Amino acid sequence: xxxxxxxxxxxxxxxxxxxxxxxxxxxxxxxxxxxxxxxxxxxxxxxxxxxxxxxxxxxxxxxxxxxxxxxxxxxxxxxxxxxxxxxxxxxxxxxxxxxxxxxxxxxxxxxxxxxxxxxxxxxxxxxxxxxxxxxxxxxxxxxxxxxxxxxxxxxxxxxxxxxxxxxxxxxxxxxxxxxxxxxxxxxxxxxxxxxxxxxxxxxxxxxxxxxxxxxxxxxxxxxxxxxxxxxxxxxxxxxxxxxxxxxxxxxxxxxxxxxxxxxxxxxxxxxxxxxxxxxxxxxxxxxxxxxxxxxxxxxxxxxxxxxxxxxxxxxxxxxxxxxxxxxxxxxxxxxxxxxxxxxxxxxxxxxxxxxxxx
Amino acid sequence: xxxxxxxxxxxxxxxxxxxxxxxxxxxxxxxxxxxxxxxxxxxxxxxxxxxxxxxxxxxxxxxxxxxxxxxxxxxxxxxxxxxxxxxxxxxxxxxxxxxxxxxxxxxxxxxxxxxxxxxxxxxxxxxxxxxxxxxxxxxxxxxxxxxxxxxxxxxxxxxxxxxxxxxxxxxxxxxxxxxxxxxxxxxxxxxxxxxxxxxxxxx
Numbered sequence: 226x227x228x229x230x231x232x233x234x235x236x237x238x239x240x241x242x243x244x245x246x247x248x249x250x251x252x253x254x255x256x257x258x259x260x261x262x263x264x265x266x267x268x269x270x271x272x273x274x275x276x277x278x279x280x281x282x283x284x285x286x287x288x289x290x291x292x293x294x295x296x297x298x299x300x301x302x303x304x305x306x307x308x309x310x311x312x313x314x315x316x317x318x319x320x321x322x323x324x325x326x327x328x329x330x331x332x333x334x335x336x337x338x339x340x341x342x343x344x345x346x347x348x349x350x351x352x353x354x355x356x357x358x359x360x361x362x363x364x365x366x367x368x369x370x371x372x373x374x375x376x377x378x379x380x381x382x383x384x385x386x387x388x389x390x391x392x393x394x395x396x397x398x399x400x401x402x403x404x405x406x407x408x409x410x411x412x413x414x415x416x417x418x419x420x421x422x423x424x425x426x427x428x429x430x431x432x433x434x435x436x437x438x439x440x441x442x443x444x445x446x447x448x449x450x451x452x453x454x455x456x457x458x459x460x461x462x463x464x465x466x467x468x469x470x471x472x473x474x475x476x477x478x479x480x481x482x483x484x485x486x487x488x489x490x491x492x493x494x495x496x497x498x499x500x501x502x503x504x505x506x507x508x509x510x511x512x513x514x515x516x517x518x519x520x521x522x523x524x525x526x527x528x529x530x531x532x533x534x535x536x537x538x539x540x541x542x543x544x545x546x547x548x549x550x551x552x553x554x555x556x557x558x559x560x561x562x563x564x565x566x567x568x569x570x571x572x573x574x575x576x577x578x579x580x581x582x583x
Numbered sequence: 584x585x586x587x588x589x590x591x592x593x594x595x596x597x598x599x600x601x602x603x604x605x606x607x608x609x610x611x612x613x614x615x616x617x618x619x620x621x622x623x624x625x626x627x628x629x630x631x632x633x634x635x636x637x638x639x640x641x642x643x644x645x646x647x648x649x650x651x652x653x654x655x656x657x658x659x660x661x662x663x664x665x666x667x668x669x670x671x672x673x674x675x676x677x678x679x680x681x682x683x684x685x686x687x688x689x690x691x692x693x694x695x696x697x698x699x700x701x702x703x704x705x706x707x708x709x710x711x712x713x714x715x716x717x718x719x720x721x722x723x724x725x726x727x728x729x730x731x732x733x734x735x736x737x738x739x740x741x742x743x744x745x746x747x748x749x750x751x752x753x754x755x756x757x758x759x760x761x762x763x764x765x766x767x768x769x770x771x772x773x774x775x776x777x778x779x780x781x782x783x784x785x786x
Contacts, residue, residue, distance in 0.1 A: 334617075336691050
């Protein structure tokens with residue numbers, strides 16, 4: 226017999242990043258349906274959902290509402306780092322856990338968050354370690370003007386500098402802004418080997434469209450490869466043909482050409498992971514997350530999360546978008562997360578960046 | 584390749600000077616997550632703590648004798664763990680040389696920021712100290728420079744000529760103006776010592 230437990234869902238169905246939240250939301254709901262249909266698991270989930278509508282101020286009150294008014298202790302959701310930071314105080318107050326299923330910039334390890342996707346040592350660093358020797362050392366960064374864009378550029382700058390490369394430019398535009406003339410002009414003048422694109426949503430699609438125009442000009446047919454750690458299959462339709470050739474890094478890409486990408490898949494896997502952690506252990510849903518993970522070892526399930534930093538071990542896959550599908554270029558075996566980039570910073574690349582010159 | 588490691592915290596050693604207490608658990612956990620090696624001590628820091636990269640110390644029950652160095656003289660960044668905000672306790676924590684602080688009970692928040700702020704403040708204080716020492720040396724050297732200029736003036740040069748001569752001398756000897764002045768003054772004193780009798784005769 227299954228016991229039924231409430232779980233929360235806190236994903237926006239409208240607003241700036243609705244396309245991403247939509248993919249994550251479908252992943253959660255698919256995961257719930259699969260768990261509920263799985264007779265080998267003794268838990269079933271009932272979804273308690275709130276829609277923040279992409280408005281930052283709504284996350285904390287709605288998170289509180291779920292934790293206060295329902296039995297749910299585990300909430301799946303949040304896309305932006307800002308919204309994640311908003312809900313953490315509520316999780317602390319009510320003893321809740323956020324299952325966060327999208328990539329982020331690292332430098333956090335809350336005891337109330339299950340970081341299920343990837344952080345920079347699992348996406349950005351492997352991506353640059355592939356790009357610098359393969360594409361060239363002239364880099365250009367463009368990002369949305371908030372923590373994701375800033376921190377990705379900062380880490381990338383360190384990495385490019387260590388490889389004796391040049392950062393030709395580093396530009397930010399407001400979230401949602403599509404006025405890109407100055408950036409395109411700069412790229413035309415500087416001709417970088419690659420562009421790290423940390424723009425989100427409409428800004429990103431507008432940028433890709435303008436860059437595709439530039440690439441049709443004489444002399445720009447090669448180079449200008451776009452790299453991203455946040456572009457997945459769930460944005461292919463919005464970006465259209467202009468995204469062709471983009472190289473992305475992430476823990477999972479659609480093998481059959483689906484449209485949800487890792488935003489969908491990791492959300493789905495997160496629901497399964499919680500079900501496995503709770504299987505055969507009535508009452509375990511109220512345990513602190515680290516205890517839930519640590520004590521699961523005895524029940525025969527190997528948890529996806531590191532019991533100390535509560536980040537998932539993930540492979541780093543680098544893939545290129547061709548004809549609307551990501552094709553794998555390189556795959557690193559599952560790497561432990563290093564959210565503060567203090568451990569095994571070197572483990573993710575296979576040739577040393579410094580060579581002895583004789 | 585340490586240069587590319589973000590802030591170089593991996594493998595750094597932090598000592599926590601606090602009696603065993605649940606309020607410290609969050610700090611120990613978070614330091615481990617960040618990648619530091621954590622050592623605990625109470626009631627005194629052992630001498631080997633001198634080699635630590637960071638010290639976290641209890642501001643509530645702490646006192647000067649717990650540290651193997653004088654107040655404010657720690658050879659590494661120090662982070663005060665503050666429970667009571669009574670002015671007396673805060674003053675002691677500052678006098679010990681807090682480069683940053685954390686409030687009790689310590690959680691997963693603020694630890695990384697405290698490490699970076701403490702190291703930045705420590706580094707700034709250290710470089711300021713070095714600049715101050717250098718300026719003090721130069722200040723005391725100024726008197727010597729004036730005396731060296733006066734030697735040339737006594738030999739009939741104008742003040743401007745005297746300064747120029749001192750500058751040329753320093754260049755010729757490939758030393759700083761201060762060092763050149765010191766040598767000139769020393770030589771002059773020696774000559775004067777030998778000449779003293781004759782000068783008196785002349786007078």
